[in-house]
Amino acid sequence: TFESKSMAGVGVMFYVLLALRAELRARGVFDAATQPKLDPLLTLVALGTVADVVRLDANNRRLVAQGLKRIRAGQMPAGVAALFHAAGRKAPVATTFDFGFALGPRINAAGRLADMTLGIECLLTDDAGRAAELAATLDGINRERREIEGGMREQAMLMAESLFDDSEEPPPAISVFDPDFHEGVVGIVASRIKDKLHRPTFVFAASSAPGKSQELKGSGRSIPGFHLRDALDLVAKRHPGVILKFGGHAMAAGCTVDADSFDTFEQALAQVAQEWLDASTLTRRIETDGPLSPEYCRADMVDTLHREVWGQGFLPPTFSEEVQIVSQRLVGQAKNHLSIKLMHQGNPIDAIWFGHTEQLPARVLLAFRLDVNEWKGERRVQFLVEGAEIQ
DSSP: OOSOSOOOHHHHHHHHHHHHHHHHHHTTSOOTTTSOOOGGGHHHHHHHHHHTTOOOOHHHHHHHHHHHHHHHTTOSOHHHHHHHHHHTOOGGGOOHHHIIIIIHHHHHHHHHHSOTHHHHHHHHOOOHHHHHHHHHHHHHHHHHHHHHHHHHHHHHHHHHHTTSOTTSOOOSSEEEEOTTOOGGGHHHHHHHHHHHHOSOEEEEEEOOSTTOTTEEEEEEEOOTTOOHHHHHHHHHHHSTTTEEEEEEOSSEEEEEEEGGGHHHHHHHHHHHHHHHOOTTTTSOOOOOOOOOOGGGOSHHHHHHHHTSOOBTTBOOOOEEEEEEEEEEEEETTTTOEEEEEEEETTEEEEEEEETOOSOOOSEEEEEEEEEEEEETTEEEEEEEEEEEEOO
């Protein structure tokens, strides 16, 4: 009967503690004045809710907003503060972006490549020195994770694109496996393929667990309209023994399959996707708020937007309109981001399209969000490109 059906485990545990405290208070173990204070936990609840990529419904947004409020006021565990410092982010202006793309990946990297207890200890310690040491270690592991991911992503993308010709549409679902893949980053790579091809995607690696050499561990990411966990359930029922175990939710799931059954899994998942998805669902669409009036293209307006809670199921404002491309070049260590200079309603604006390498025509309809780029003390609005419609 609880109103929120999209809570992360960390949120469930927080409400369990609230209920336990209420019960103990009713039994006279303590009163309102002496009861344990649970509100300091909201920083961790907020971090976990965003990092778990659950839908930010009204209740989850309340939890995240309360956590952000405390972090911005400097009320946070030593480990959270240390992670902000290691990531080069500013806690006084913390956003959900920091949770999802700065702190979360560093905590998760330990579980992917090393020992997950490093991240847990970092969040739990009250020793600022120990927290700084752990945060630096996690940052180093995350850098290693990015290096592994880069090579694996390129190889996995080539494998995915080899499944169809240039003149064809991608298959309704994509599954790839290579013996050299690292199981610690299969989910991240699946997400990258899903983003580019707009198809439910699973990436598998050989299990590194002792005695499990004949098992493949896979992680999947989905698109709107395709419930990944339910799809795995149907595959398991149609092909008993192929999936050894599975779990997850609509947009992300994991499973273990027998190594000899990968081809069967690949075909079975594609069959379910063929049955459940139509042409409309398989076409990537970006909902936008239309053109952006020039008077709102200000750094203080961007700051106002950033202070709000955005994320899965509650996306930040996205605008769309035709712009003139002045110049464009590839940037980043791997040259995999497109830096753009454009004219927006007669005004010059910088833009960046992360993970995109193809050049744009002189005039193009762009979908974009607002951000602020700081350089040598100067703050200027920039566009974060989400997509383009090229005729």
